[in-house]
Amino acid sequence: MTNRRVNAIGAALLALSGAAEAAYHWNLPTPVTRVAGEIYNLHLVMMGIILVIFVGVFGVMFYSIYAHRKSVGHKAENFHENITVEIIWAIIPFLILIAVAWPATKSILNLKDTASSDITIKATGYQWKWGYDYLRGEGEGISFLSNLSTPQDQITGKAPKGEHYLLEVDNPMVVPVGKKVRVLLTSNDVIHAWMVPAFGVKQDAIPGFVRDTWFRAEKEGVYRGQCAELCGKDHGFMPIVVEVLSTEKYMAWVGEQKKRMAAAADDPNKKWNLSELKARGEKVYAANCVACHQANGQGVKGTFPALDGSLLANGPRGRHIEIVLNGKRGTAMAPFGKQLSDTDVAAVITYERNAWSNKTGEVIQPSEIGSARK
C-alpha cells in the first residue's frame, strides 16, 4: 500500500520533471526596441499595482471568510450603507487609473510616430505568406515572398521537429541595426496581422488599405513572429522572420539581392518547351497552390476543388489563365497575377494542364500571359 503510494508519487514527480524540460516562457520576450522596452516596463508596473490590489482585496476577503463564519459562532451585523466609504473606493481606483494612463499615453504617442524613417518596407499579407517590397532607403527595389520553410513531414509528425519549428521562412525580411524602419502594411485577400513581439509591433494588414508601423532594432539577431489575425486555413503557418544585420552586412545583403533579382529576371521573349515549363511549374505549384489543391491535385472535398481531371484544367485555357491571374471572388482563390511573374503563371498553368491524369499537351508561353493581363 505505502509502496504503491510512493510509486505513484514518484511517477507524478517524473511527469512533472518531464514537463519542466518542455519550454516555459513566463513573460513578454526580451525587448530589442525602445517601444518594446516601454511596453515591457508598463506591463511590470501594471502587474505591481494589480498585485498590491489583489493582496489587499483578497486579504480582506479571506480574513473575513476565516473570521466571520457562522460555524465559529460569528453573529451578523446589520450595516448596509455608507456614502463616504463608497465615494472613497470609487475615487481611489480613479486616481490609480489616471496615474497609469499618463505613461501609457506617452508610449502611444511614441509608437504611433512613424515619421522620418530611414527605410520603408511594404509588407503584403497573402493567404498564406508574406511579401516584402523595399520601397525607400538602402535596398530600394528589392522584392521577394517569404514562405514557411518548415517541411510538411515535421508538421504531420513524420520527421522530428526542428528548433524553429513553424517560425522559419525561406526568405526573411532583412534590416540594418539601429535604423528606423517604417513598415507599410496591406493585404491581397483577407485581414492578416504582422507581429514581431521582440519589437513591440503588431499591425493589421487590411485589403484595400495601407496602414503603417515602425521599429528601430537595437541589437543584431533573428527575431520571429507570426500572423496574428485569423486569415483562413493556414493562419498558423505564415510566420514572420526579421534578420537584423550590421550596416556592412546589410549592404552586402542588398548587393546580393540586386544581383539575384537581375539574374532571375526572365527574358520575356524566350520560347519555353513543355518539360522546362513543367519543371518550373511544379515548383511554383508547390510554393503557392499545394496548400489548398494538394500535391495530388485532388483538393479537399467540399472546400477546395480538385484540379486533377477537372473541367478547368482540361477545358479552354483562356478560362484557366483568367482564374489564376484574377482569382475567384468569394472564395479563397487569390488573384495570383499580382504575386507571380508571367513566366511563373505560364509555368504553373502548363504544369496543371499536364500533371496527374491531365494530358492536354498544351504549352502556355509567358507572352500569352502578358497579353491576357491587358
Place this chain on the structure above:
Amino acid sequence: MSAVIDSGHAHDEHAHGPYGGVMRWVTTTNHKDIGTLYLWFSFTMFLVGGMLALAIRAELFQPGLQFWHPEFFNQLTTMHGLIMVFGAIMPAFVGFANWQVPMMIGAPDMAFARLNNWSFWMLPVAATLLVGSFFVPGGASAAGWTIYAPLSTQMGPGMDLAIFALHIMGASSIMGSINIITTILNMRAPGMTLIRMPLFVWTWLITAYLLIAVMPVLAGAITMLLTDRHFGTSFFNAAGGGDPVMFQHIFWFFGHPEVYIMILPGFGIISQVIPAFSRKPLFGYSSMVYATASIAVLSFIVWAHHMFTVGMPTAGILFFMYATVLIAVPTGVKVFNWLTTMWRGSMSFETPMLFAVGFIFVFTMGGFTGLILAIMPIDIQLQDTYYVVAHFHYVLVAGSLFSLFAGFYFWVPKWTGRMYDEKLGKWHFWLSIIFFNVTFFPMHFLGLAGMPRRIPDYALQFAGFNEIASIGAFAFGLSQILFLWIALKVTVLGRGEEAGQRPWDGADTLEWTHLPSPAPYHSFHEQPVLG
C-alpha cells in the same frame, strides 16, 4: 381518503397546463415551464460547445497536427464560440429570468405568455441550423466567432446557416427582452418600487435594454455580410468602395455590450447569493444599481478597444483607452460592495456560496487582465494572443458560468422542492475551480510569450503550457458531467431531502418568504402586499 384522492386530482390539474407529455412543453405558456426549457436547452448546448472545446484542446495537447485538418480546427474554434455565447450562456440567463423575475416581483407570470413560448421555440431551430452547418459542403463557418469580413465572405454555405441562426437567436433575444422589461415595469406587486427590487431583477432590466439596443446592430452587420456574399454589394469589400474595418466597428458596437449582457445578470445572481449566505443585507444596494447602469452606459463607448491593432488615429486610441479603464471604477465598486456584505456577516459555505465566492475571486482576476489589455501599448503585444483567450474565459467561464452554477444551486430547492446533493455540489465546485485555473491560467503565459490564438499548431516554445492547459480542460469537462448528474438527480429523478419553504435562512426575497417549495405551477394569483 376521498379527500386525499381529490386533492391529488386537483394537484394533477394544476401541476401543469392542459396538455401532458411532449405537448405540455410545446404549447406551454407558463414561465416556470419555459424557464426549465431554456435551462435544459442551454445546458445541452453547453455540452455540445464543451465537446468542441475538448476537440480543440486535444489537437493542441502537443505541437504538430494530430487529429484535425487546419480548416476543420478553425470550424471548431468558430462554432465553440458561437454555441457557447448564443446557445449556452445567453439562453441560460433568460431561463433564470423566466423562473425568477415573476416570483421575485410578485407577478403571476410573464407579461406576454405566448410570446414567451415563441421566443423559446425559435432557439432549437437556430441551434439546429448552427450545429447542422457542420454537415453541409465545406463544413461550418471557420471565420471565428467574430466572423470578420472579408474572411467570412470566403466561407461556404455553412456561413449562411450561421447567419440565419444568429438572426433567429437575435429575434428570440429581442422578444425575450421586451417581455422581461414589460413584466418588470408593469407587474410588480404593490409596494415593490423600482428601488426596492431585488438586484437580480435590476440587472436583468438593464441587460434587457442592452439586448434591445444591440441585437439589431448585429442583425445589420450580418445582413450586410449576407448581401456581400450573395448579392454583389461591397459593404466590406475595398475593391467596391467598402471597408473591411467597418465590419469590425459594427460588430464590436454590438459585441462589447454583448459581453456585459453575459455578465450583468451574473452580477445579479451573486448579489442575491452573497447576502443570503452572509445573513446580512447587501451593502450599498443603490450604488450597486448605479454601478450596473454605468457599466451598461460605458459599454457603448468602448468598443474599439477590441481593435487597437487595426491602425486607428492616435486621438481615437486615446479616447477608447481612457473610456475603457473607466469601467474599472464601477466594477471595483461592485466587488468592494460584495466584500463589505461578507464583512462581519455570519457566513456559511453551501455550494451556492462557494460558487459565489469563487466567482468574486476568479472574475476579479479576469477584471485585472482586462485592465492590462485596456492599456493600448500592452494590448499591442497581447491582442490576438492566448492572453486574450485567458482573459475572456476568466470573465465568461469563471464569471458567467460560475454565477449560473451559483444561481442553480441557490434556487433549485425552490424549483423542485428538494435539496441538491450538497456533498456532490461541493465536489463540483472544487473540481471546477481547480481545473478551470489549470486550464486557463497557463494561457496568460502563452499569450505573453506571443502565441497567437486560433492556430492548430504551434512552435515548440509553447509546448509546456499547452500540455497543462489541455489536461486541465479535459478534467474541467469531465467535472461538468458530475453537474449533469447532480441536476438530473434533483430535478428529473426528484431525489433529495425536502427543502421546505425557506431552506436558506438568510434569503429574504418574495419567492422564499411567500411561496412554498416547490413553487406552485401558478404562483401569486393574488398579489402579495409588501409593507
